[in-house]
Every structure is written in structure tokens, then in C-alpha cells.
Amino acid sequence: MYRIKINDFNLDHSLSCGQVFRWEKKDWWTGIVNGAIVRAKQEDGELIVESSFHKELIVDYFRLDDDIQQIYASIGRDEKIASLINKYRGLRLIRQDPWECLVTYMCSSNNTIWNITNSIRRMCECFGNEIEKGFYSFPTPQALSCASLCDMSQCRLGFRAPRVLKIANIVAKGEFDLYGIKDLSYRKGREELMKIEGVGNKIADCVLLFAFGKLESFPVDTHIEQIMERYYGFNFKGPKSRKRDEMAEFARNYFGKYCGYAQEYLYLEDLG
DNA sequence: CTCCAGGCTTACG
DNA sequence: CGTAAGCATGGA
Numbered sequence A: 001m002y003r004i005k006i007n008d009f010n011l012d013h014s015l016s017c018g019q020v021f022r023w024e025k026k027d028w029w030t031g032i033v034n035g036a037i038v039r040a041k042q043e044d045g046e047l048i049v050e051s052s053f054h055k056e057l058i059v060d061y062f063r064l065d066d067d068i069q070q071i072y073a074s075i076g077r078d079e080k081i082a083s084l085i086n087k088y089r090g091l092r093l094i095r096q097d098p099w100e101c102l103v104t105y106m107c108s109s110n111n112t113i114w115n116i117t118n119s120i121r122r123m124c125e126c127f128g129n130e131i132e133k134g135f136y137s138f139p140t141p142q143a144l145s146c147a148s149l150c151d152m153s154q155c156r157l158g159f160r161a162p163r164v165l166k167i168a169n170i171v172a173k174g175e176f177d178l179y180g181i182k183d184l185s186y187r188k189g190r191e192e193l194m195k196i197e198g199v200g201n202k203i204a205d206c207v208l209l210f211a212f213g214k215l216e217s218f219p220v221d222t223h224i225e226q227i228m229e230r231y232y233g234f235n236f237k238g239p240k241s242r243k244r245d246e247m248a249e250f251a252r253n254y255f256g257k258y259c260g261y262a263q264e265y266l267y268l269e270d271l272g
Numbered sequence B: 001c002t003c004c005a006g007g008c009t010t011a012c013g
Numbered sequence C: 001c002g003t004a005a006g007c008a009t010g011g012a
Helices: A011-016 A055-061 A068-075 A079-087 A098-106 A113-127 A141-145 A149-155 A158-172 A179-183 A186-193 A201-210 A222-232 A240-271
Strands: A002-005 A029-033 A036-043 A046-051 A130-132
Touching (some): A011 A036, A036 A055, A046 A055, A068 A240, A079 A222, A098 A179, A113 A149, A141 A158, A201 A240, A222 A240
């Protein structure tokens, strides 16, 4: 167990803003990072962590070395976003594992958060390893590539199941360099991710933001769409897909290179 | 019953 | 090219 002194970090906001799906709060927050249990809680401006990992990995996972003051100054373009920064101060992006992030957000398409959470939990129980009683690792590409559609049916992914199995097979065979995307630019990484069946611009943006730390990514979903309409008077008439493209472009120009952080504050506000 | 949920693919003009 | 239906599943 160790303590990390850290300003402008809020563990509750960071873990309950919808970016991660597998952390649970009792007294401590409990989650699985890189296949091992991590417990964390926050007391008196200190982050208390119980984990077999070194402190550096935890700092990296919670992005505690981000210069959040500079980010706030950069995205704080008006009093609306400034009030959200104030309201949810300390919400930080989390550096997720790319594979888990990819599969999780592939499951998110046309789905509810409740359904996504349950599907992911079932996948971990069926195809992951039990690390500790009741806690399972996220299934590796290899583990999923051994599964059949029939095996997967109990996870209730619906039409997403064959897409997940397909990319699991491709990654397991080493035919898609998922982890190599971290070295690509935002645009190039997006191009690569969108070659995956079941990954369009929104899911690619989520993976680029939550796993690869491309902060210029601004995923637009129904929640962001609604709050951007409320906050910034977006009333683009036309098909949904074009409307979302316009919003993302606007946000990149308006909030700047850290717009991914702005997205998370807007998203949490819309979750309520 | 119908509609919608952190969208994407396919097909049609 | 750009746009609309269809898609599993489950809750409101």
C-alpha cells in the first residue's frame, strides 16, 4: 500500500464518468489493471493505492502527471465549460489497455451503458481468468479467438459478437498491430482503427482518447450531441452522421488540442 | 406495443 | 458520392 499526494485529482469523478466499465466502489474502489487487482481510495488530498504495481504505473494509469492546470486553461474557453471544470474538478482521463478498450467500445454501439457493463462482465467471467474470488481478468485476444459464436451467445453481445470474435482472431494471429497505434498520429491511428469491422469514427475516437491518449479526439455520441445542443446551440439540420462530424470539428477548433478532456466533462454533465 | 440505447454496415439513389 | 434501413438485446 502506498499514498500519492496529488492536487486536482478526483477519483470518484474519474471512475464514474463513464469512461471505464469495470471499476466498482464499495468502501474502496476495486478494479483490474493489466490483469491484476488494484484497490484505491482518496483521503485528504491523497490517493491511497493497494496494488502489486509500482507507483509509476498507477501514476500513468490515472494520468496524474498530466499538467491539468494547463489543460483547464486551454479548454476553458467560456463560462459554461469553466463551470463544469469547477463542478467536476479533478476528473482525469484514464489510460486504458487498448485491447480492453477496443472491445468495450465495440460493444457500446447502439447499446445502453447498463447492457455494455453486463456484457463485458459476462465476457470476463466466461473467457477471462479468475484472479481473486469474483474478480476476473479481461479475456485476451487469444482466449476470445478460441471461442465460438455459440460460446459467446451467453454474453448477449447481439450483432456485435461476430465482430468481436473476428478482431480477436486477427489480433491473436498478429495480423493487426493494435498496440502500434500509439506511435501513430491521431488521424493515421483513426484510419487504422476504422479498418476494423464494427469500428466507425465514434468508436475509433473513443479508443484513441481512452487508450492511446490522443487528447485531440472528441467522440460524439447521443449524450455529447444533446449537451452540445443545450450548451452551444447546435441546431444542425440534417442526417445524424453529418451532424456529429460537424460537432467534432467544431469542438476541435473551439476547445483546442486538449478537447478530449472537455468531452469528458461535458459527458459527465449529461449523465447527470 | 413502440421507441431508444456511448453506432456501424450495407444497400440504394 | 450522401443517406436511410437493419441490426440483437433489454428497459422504459
